[in-house]
Every structure is written in structure tokens, then in C-alpha cells.
Amino acid sequence: xxxxxxxxxxxxxxxxxxxxxIAGMPLFIFLGLATCVLFSGWNGSLPLGMVGALALMFxxxxxxxxxxxxxxxIREYLGGGTILAIFGGAALFExxxxxxxxxxxxxxxxxxxGFLNFFIASLVTGSVFGMSSAxxxxxxxxxxxxxLGGVALALLSVGFVGSLMGYGFKNAVLLIGLPIMGGGMGxxxxxxxxxxxxxxQMSSADLLSRMVPAVVIANTxxxxxxxxxxxxGRRYPSLTGNGKLMVxxxxxxxxxxxxxxxxLQSLGMGLFISSSMFVLGSLLGxxxxxxxxxxxxxxxxxxxxxxxxxxxxxxxxxDWYQFVVSNLTPSLLVxxxxxYTSIPxxxxxxxxxYFVLVMVTVIGGALGAALVGKMIxxxxxxxxxxxxxxxxxxxxxxxVAVLSAAQRMKLMPFAxxxxxxxxxxxxxxxxxxISLLA
Numbered sequence: 298x299x300x301x302x303x304x305x306x307x308x309x310x311x312x313x314x315x316x317x318x319i320a321g322m323p324l325f326i327f328l329g330l331a332t333c334v335l336f337s338g339w340n341g342s343l344p345l346g347m348v349g350a351l352a353l354m355f356x357x358x359x360x361x362x363x364x365x366x367x368x369x370x371i372r373e374y375l376g377g378g379t380i381l382a383i384f385g386g387a388a389l390f391e392x393x394x395x396x397x398x399x400x401x402x403x404x405x406x407x408x409x410x411g412f413l414n415f416f417i418a419s420l421v422t423g424s425v426f427g428m429s430s431a432x433x434x435x436x437x438x439x440x441x442x443x444x445l446g447g448v449a450l451a452l453l454s455v456g457f458v459g460s461l462m463g464y465g466f467k468n469a470v471l472l473i474g475l476p477i478m479g480g481g482m483g484x485x486x487x488x489x490x491x492x493x494x495x496x497x498q499m500s501s502a503d504l505l506s507r508m509v510p511a512v513v514i515a516n517t518x519x520x521x522x523x524x525x526x527x528x529x530g531r532r533y534p535s536l537t538g539n540g541k542l543m544v545x546x547x548x549x550x551x552x553x554x555x556x557x558x559x560x561l562q563s564l565g566m567g568l569f570i571s572s573s574m575f576v577l578g579s580l581l582g583x584x585x586x587x588x589x590x591x592x593x594x595x596x597x598x599x600x601x602x603x604x605x606x607x608x609x610x611x612x613x614x615x616d617w618y619q620f621v622v623s624n625l626t627p628s629l630l631v632x633x634x635x636x637y638t639s640i641p642x643x644x645x646x647x648x649x650x651y652f653v654l655v656m657v658t659v660i661g662g663a664l665g666a667a668l669v670g671k672m673i674x675x676x677x678x679x680x681x682x683x684x685x686x687x688x689x690x691x692x693x694x695x696x697v698a699v700l701s702a703a704q705r706m707k708l709m710p711f712a713x714x715x716x717x718x719x720x721x722x723x724x725x726x727x728x729x730x731i732s733l734l735a
Contacts, residue, residue: 350632
């Protein structure tokens with residue numbers, strides 16, 4: 298038998314010792330480090346800022362994700378590790394199984410520390426630069442009809458069902474359909490309140506109390522439907538590109554040159570490039586009245602199509618994107634649960650009729666996007682996820698959760714177009730609809 302001191306890797310040691318691995322390390326090493334972090338969070342000595350927050354998020358995200366993938370009903374029908382990381386993380390602090398102070402460290406890191414923005418910037422920049430230019434141009438020109446197809450079927454469906462259930466066509470469309478398809482809270486429900494409060498003759502508080510539960514429940518359903526669509530794609534492979542949006546995407550991608558394996562230097566360059574693109578979007582936001590993420594997407598797309606950035610640096614951004622997705626997704630999902638998910642709010646808003654109307658909106662959006670996507674050369678499942686579910690979720694946090702549940706993180710640029718540009722389209726549409734329905 299080999300001497301353990303002569304082995305070159307931790308994996309070899311773990312194999313000889315018969316141990317399982319978690320997070321790329323032997324189970325006994327991970328649990329030793331995790332115990333230290335969890336005890337620190339439990340007794341109030343967790344360091345403030347990024348170090349303490351990221352350590353606790355990594356431990357909780359890894360454990361909850363692993364658990365979710367090992368429990369068959371959760372894995373097969375409820376989104377697996379994604380859904381357990383989000384709602385398990387929320388429950389741990391909501392019901393004080395872990396101290397509120399530790400949860401506040403995570404919340405501050407997610408919101409004030411900008412971890413969500415950092416994550417999305419890395420995904421958007423890396424996935425756009427990782428595409429072929431031909432694919433980007435072809436997909437971008439066809440994508441808006443996919444969004445509009447999802448919105449149209451979602452609003453018509455919820456209006457029709459709302460009239461059948463006695464809720465009313467107008468109320469169902471304006472108070473449930475529009476907020477859900479509007480791009481989340483800040484970019485959707487809150488601006489809609491300002492647009493609708495006068496014509497609807499309702500106070501802002503009353504409108505928000507009706508809209509917020511719809512948005513929250515829809516976000517949860519979008520995650521679950523994303524997981525089910527991934528399962529549907531495994532059963533019917535012709536419906537999905539397994540992360541490729543366009544049916545002819547593979548032929549475009551062949552033209553891209555082969556690149557070397559990531560290096561420490563390329564990861565560092567990718568970090569800087571993705572962060573710089575977010576700064577550029579924020580800078581442009583001072584002069585152009587659009588969301589910084591939307592401006593960042595447009596800027597990255599322009600740089601990609603124009604070819605001004607050498608391929609080496611584009612690949613560095615793509616390498617960094619892969620690193621972030623592989624290592625930080627479970628941590629982010631826990632952060633979304635702790636900082637952005639309210640379990641009591643979900644429970645208090647639940648009623649059968651309300652739930653049905655929200656579900657009809659989400660499914661209608663996914664189905665409409667899939668049908669239009671199929672007609673213009675997109676894979677139906679990818680079109681449904683990006684053009685439908687990512688319109689129906691809660692913006693950036695929802696995009697990450699939906700794409701994670703659907704195992705299609707590389708579609709983040711299109712998800713962000715739905716959340717940001719699609720949200721702006723919904724505000725314009727709301728202004729037009731209110732004159733017809735109110």
C-alpha cells in the first residue's frame with residue numbers, strides 16, 4: 298500500500314482512505330472547516346464583511362445543495378439543490394435556527410457589498426464574450442419577439458382565467474399579470490404602482506399589497522417550472538439545445554478558435570474585465586435613462602460584435618465566468634434566500650384562487666415564449682426559460698435561481714435582457730393598457 302505522504306493530491310488520499318468528497322475536498326476536511334464557520338456564526342463571532350459572509354454562505358450553500366440533490370422528490374420535482382439552498386437558507390434565519398446577526402452579515406454582503414451585482418456581471422460578460430459574433434447578432438435580432446410572445450399569452454391567459462373565476466379580466470391583467478411580467482420589484486412592481494395608482498383609483502400601499510405577493514409567488518413558481526423544463530428536455534431531447542438558444546447555434550460556434558486551458562493570469566484578467574464592464578454600464582447610466590445592467594449588456598455586445606477586444610481577453614472573461622459559476626453559485630443561492638426571500642410573506646399571500654392566477658401567468662409566459670421561439674429558430678425550452686420564466690421572476694435574483702434550477706447558466710445574457718429591457722417594455726405596455734382597460 299502506498300504511503301500517504303508520497304501521494305500528490307488530496308483526491309488520491311481521499312480515495313485510499315475510502316472517504317467521500319464535498320466541494321472538491323475530503324469530507325472530513327470540509328466538515329472540520331464547516332464546523333468552525335458554523336460555530337462562529339452561532340456564537341456571534343462571525344467576522345463582518347466579505348470574509349465572514351462568504352465563508353458562511355459557502356458552507357450553507359454547499360451543504361443545502363448537496364442535500365437537495367440527494368433527496369429524490371426535491372431533486373426530481375422541486376428544483377433540487379437550487380430550491381433547497383434558497384428556501385433552506387431563508388428558513389434557517391427566519392426561524393432563528395441560526396442567529397439573526399449572522400443572517401445580517403450575509404444580507405449586508407448581498408445588498409450593500411454588491412455580491413449579486415458582482416456575480417451577474419461575471420456571468421453576463423463571460424457568456425457574451427464566449428459566444429460567436431454571428432450567433433450573438435442572429436439571436437439578438439430575434440429575441441424581442443420571443444419576449445413579446447410570452448407576455449401576450451401570459452396576459453391573455455390570466456385575464457381569461459381571472460374573468461372565469463370572478464376576479465375580473467382587468468384586475469387580473471393589471472394587478473397580477475403586469476407586475477409578474479414586469480421584471481421584478483424595483484424595475485417592475487414599484488414603477489407600475491406609480492403608473493396605475495391614479496387610473497385605478499387605489500392608494501400606492503393598496504396596490505403594492507396586491508402586487509408584491511404575486512411577484513414573490515411567481516418567482517418561486519418560475520424556479521420550479523425551470524427545473525421541470527430541464528427534466529422535460531432530458532426526456533424529449535428534440536425540444537432543447539441543452540443551453541444553446543438557437544437551433545443553428547452549433548454551426549456558428551464551430552468558427553470560434555480553440556483556446557488554451559484557463560490560467561491564473563487569465564482568471565485575473567477575466568475578473569478585471571467583467572468588473573470593468575459593470576462599471577461601464579453604471580457610468581453610461583449617468584447619461585442614458587436605462588438600467589445599468591441593460592447598458593452593460595449592450596456595451597459588451599457591441600464590443601463583441603465590433604471585435605475591438607482581442608480574442609485572448611474575451612476568453613479570459615469566459616474563463617472567469619466558468620470559475621464563478623462552478624464555485625460560487627451555491628453561495629449566491631443561499632444569499633438570495635437570506636437577503637431577498639420572505640417565507641412569511643409567501644405564506645400570508647397564499648390562496649387557491651390567487652395561486653392559480655399566478656401559475657397561469659407564469660405558464661402562459663413560458664408557453665408563449667416557447668411557441669414564438671420555435672417559429673423563429675430557437676429551441677422551445679431555452680426560449681421558454683429565458684423569454685418566459687426570466688420575465689416572470691424577480692429580476693437578477695430570479696434569473697440566477699431559474700437558470701441554476703434549469704442548469705442553463707450560460708443563458709444569463711438573454712435572461713438579463715428579459716429582466717432589464719423586457720421590464721422597460723412592460724412599463725410602456727402598462728401605460729398603453731391602462732388607457733384601454735381602466
